[in-house]
Amino acid sequence: MRFTGPYPYPVKNGQKWRVTCYPDEGKSFSRSFATKALGEKFMRDSLVVTGIQAVAERTDRPLDDVIDMAVEQGSFASRAPIDRVLDKLHSNRTLPLPKLVEMFIEAKEKGHDGKTPRRETTVARYSERLKVFTDFFEGRSLASITKDDMRAFRTHLLSTRKTRNAARNHLRMVSIFYNHLIDELDMRIANPCKKITIELSKDKDPAEVSEEEIYTDDEIEKLVKVLETRIERTNSLYFNTGGGIKGRAALRDALLISTLIYAGLRIGEALALEWDDIDMERRVINVTKTLTRFMKVQPVKTKAGRRVVVIPLPVLDLLKRWRMRTNHPVVFTTVEGNYIEHTNALKMWKLVVKEAGVPYHNPHKARHWFASKLIDKGYDDHRLTDMIGHEDISFTRRVYGHLLNKRTRIEKDVKDIDKVFPG
Secondary structure (H helix, E strand, O other), rough: OOOOOOOOEEEEEOOEEEEEEOEEEOOOOEEEEHHHHHHHHHHHHHHHHHHHHHHHHOOOOOOHHHHHHHHHOOOOOOOHHHHHHHHHHHHHHHHHHHHHHHHHHHHHHHHHHHEEEEOOHHHHHHHHHHHHHHHHHOOOOOHHHHHHHHHHHHHHHHHHHOHHHHHHHHHHHHHHHHHHHHHHHOOOOOOOOOOOOOOOOOOOOOOOOOOHHOOOOHHHHHHHHHHHHHHHOOOOEEEEOOOOOOOOOOHHHHHHHHHHHHHOOOHHHHHEEEEEHHHHHHHHEEEOOOOOOOOOOOOOOOOOOEEHHHHOOOHHHHHHHHHHHOOOOOOOEEEOOOEEEEHHHHHHHHHHHHHHHHOOOOOOHHHHHHHHHHHHOOOHHHHHHHHHHHOOOHHHHHHHHHHHHHHHHHHHHHHHHHHHHHO
């Protein structure tokens, strides 16, 4: 924070002396001192400190390194007076990292400085990623974290996250956190994440779904067989799955999983469905809302997420049978009539996958199988984007482009092969 405008000379204010500071950015602010001498000392030191900050910004060096250099050159006898001035200028600077993260999260929840509040699930993701950061630097002050420290953190992320993309997302979150402190809280610190990056493989787009991540037709058939067997072996509506999850409905669970597989709904979209969203006569589902992990029903995230999905025959049959057994306005509920929690739906999915003896993929992968079947049957990228609810066709191409290209190549090969080998 560098000063411009009127010289911040101490002015008598009641029993204290006030120094009014005029930063080059943001609003002016005042600091009070018991004596005029203390105010004058703060004034002199602050002007030197802002010069040190300017050097740190200009040379892209950690502020602590520049301070140490100033002490070595004799500008200050020790770090103590510089730290006192910085703490006086920026009261947030000495707060523990977890407290600064808490302030950041609160700002995102409420919509800081006129900005739109973030969704609850987004804020939760912020918290999870920043906790990795605060745990790694436990007990450290914000000002003490250098670029070398951040490089060590990058190494930690690469060794503990499942993918390089996940590690990169964590590092980006920390950089966003630092930029918030600098831009929104006017903290004059350097962002140690600057120019520290994690490169991804150039051979694969992180959004792209590989064929190994998509269930095969045989695996889907095994999953469906398990669902059918579960319905057949119980004559009662509810039964114990054997995994400690009581009150599960075989028919209801079969319908839920079939909706993911054959209609391509996201798990939250399926759990939020009401019977008013379903028109069995016209065979359509109106997708307009989603159930979050925090058990809140919200509108779908994007405009494109609001879509009409055709009900395939395997789902239609289960819908009709389930409709005869429930009078609740929500399609998928517990015995008590409450929404099903994401965690319980995931447990049920894991049990079915285990019983089917197929590789485990999260329920979202069933949606990829749905998309792959549409591609196999000739859906182009525009129709595919509408059916699965992507906001941008370019994202659809990123995710499924290799499958679309493969289908196009095979179709062309079939047409051209006879020209190469005529009968």
